[in-house]
Amino acid sequence: MQGRMERVEAMKRAAAVLAVLLFLGTVWAVFPVWGAEGTEKNKEIQRVEEIADRIIQWKKENEGNEKEGFFSDSFLCSAGTTLADWYVLGLSRSGAEEDYASYRFALARAVEERYKTSGRLDLSKATEWHRIILSMLASGGNPKKAGIRGQIDLVADGIYNRADNEGNGILGKQGINGYIWGLIALDSCFYAVPEEAFYTREELLLNILNRQNADGGWSLSGDRSDVDMTAMALQALAPYKNSEQVYSYQNKKLYPDGKTVEKKGYTCIEEALCFLSEEQQEDGGYASEGIPNSESTAQVLLALCALGMDPLKEKDFIKNGNTVLEGILKYRNADGGFLHSLADSSENQASLAARSDGMAGAQALNGLTALLRLWRDQRRLCDFRPEQSLQLREQIAAAEEEIALLTAESSFEEIQKVYAQYLEIDSGERSYVSNYRKLSELLVLAGIPYAGEQMEYNTGAGEGLGYSEDFTEADRECADGLPERVTLAQRTTIQRLFYKVQNCPDFEGKEAYRALLEEKMGQIEEREREVDALNAGIAEKLYPLDSLTLGDLKTVEELMARYEALCAEERTFVKNSGDLERAVTRLTGLRRSVFIGIGAGAGVLLLGILAFWGIRRRLTGKKREMEQLSALFREEEEK
Secondary structure, three states: OHHHHHHHHHHHHHHHHHHHHHHHHHHHHHHHHHHHHHHHHHHHHHHHHHHHHHHHHHHHHHOOOOOOOOOOHHHHHOOOOHHHHHHHHHHHHOOOOOOHHHHHHHHHHHHHHHOOOOOOOOOOOOHHHHHHHHHHHHOOOOHHHEOOOOOEOHHHHHHHOOEOOOOOEOOOOOOHHHHHHHHHHHOOOOEOOOOOOOOOHHHHHHHHHOOOOOOOOEOOOOOOOEHHHHHHHHHHHHHHOOOOOEEEEEOOOOOOOOOEEEEEHHHHHHHHHHHHHHHOOOOOOEEEOOEEEHHHHHHHHHHHHHOOOOOOOOHHHOEOOEOHHHHHHOOEOOOOOEOOOOOOOOOOOOOOOOOOOHHHHHHHHHHHHHHHHHHOOOOOOOOOOOOOOHHHHHHHHHHHHHHHHOOOOOOHHHHHHHHHHHHOOOHHHHHHOOOHHHHHHHHHHHOOOOOOOOOOOEOOOOOOOOOOOOOOHHHHHHHHOOOOOOOHHHHHHHHHHHHHHHHOOOOOOHHHHHHHHHHHHHHHHHHHHHHHHHHHHHHHHOOOHHHOOHHHHHHHHHHHHHHHOOOHHHHOOOOOHHHHHHHHHHHHHHHHHHHHHHHHHHHHHHHHHHHHHHHHHHHHHHHHHHHHHHHHHHHHHHO
């Protein structure tokens, strides 16, 4: 009996061991695949991160930046320009830790200065506003409170209220670009559009859809679609990819007779994806106007990532075994930068085959950053809302898993249940459900109607979207040490302090410092007005220089007196000060010549007078002598 029990126990132990082995076998059967995929993905993430980091390092070296951080003085001077803004977008969204406060302030100053001109940021290009909105968000600023004082609303001015003085909408003045990037910038923080705005959000969307070409893509002009423009349009449409709204519009490119087109946004997206798939080259890359280049390939990478499509897994975007990623990496240069093209460009001498190109590097950085964000389950590159919570990501993942399990044989109840689960996701987050189109098709098959969509946009005028930076003890000491009357020599310091105190958390004495710096800002603006008035006076009264006469001397001397009253720093802002100095020299020289001439003339006149009086005296003497002689003759005759 005991032996039997021992055999039973032995069998139990053997069974337990077998169960463990079977379990481990199951784990090993499953996890090598997961582990291999996970390991490969981690390797790919690390590879792309290293490439992106090397682009950043190349840019620093190319700028001659020997500082530890990215933002050199020369780079900050270019804040608000195309190249600088695109680099800041990629830099920030990649997660690089940098001194973004310095760029925020430089950008605030740049916007403030450009808004003083008649065209503000640009007379025609609305995309200047859109790019700066994105770079301002990337550096932690608030584009609805731009400028040093926070009085400029870039979102309103550059997007939904973009109109000229006659009340004509000019958002599309530069072409479809204005609508595409306007919508991207508007949705960057899901900004609400006021009822009284010139443009509605739907109008921006329709002005993109109604310009789609017959081949499915978009172009800046003409009927032949362009890869870059199509990829940009897809980035703008990405937040609407799961929308069931049917849009009605007229596309005169397709129907010159004015026939009404009715489409969902996703249908337009699918047509555009077909165009891009057909345009992809065998090496995975893309060309624009027949020239293969890195920027076009980067734009397609950005578009796929914005739509939640992993370019390494999308069969329609793998040609001859090459993905879009490989298509762009072939332009990587040995110095870490990226080439514009592999062939010399006669149109762009800066884009030589062996020379890394600044714009190519910026676009590659943004494309690679968008890919990394997709792999890390982060928001789209230009979606600046707070990152999704773990709970929300799990909710989205659960919906995707349930959708993946559905088939054409699934019951009405099963499909309806999964749809209800999808609808529990916030409407503004549903575009992140990657496989919703499958569910949409099953809803049609099951005869389940679509639920209405009610989007909730950010109506808080941007509050909470900006940054918070302490007004430090050093800042307070600097403010306390300002002179009673400041000049433009202290402008940068005062603007920086004012910008910080406007946006810093509350502290004891904040209002006193804000009032002090408000007063100093007023003095600075007073000095700026004086410099502007002096520049206007010089431009109005000094030219043409050759026509100046002594009658202008008093005016010129008054202008010079105002110029000399400025401090050395302020004088650097006076335009054509050299002409003013030349005018003073010329007129004072002319006056001296006149004085000399007058003096010489007076001398001649005096000599003439003296000569006249001398002659007159001689004549008078002669006359007296003649009279005396005549008297003698008369006396002789009388005798």
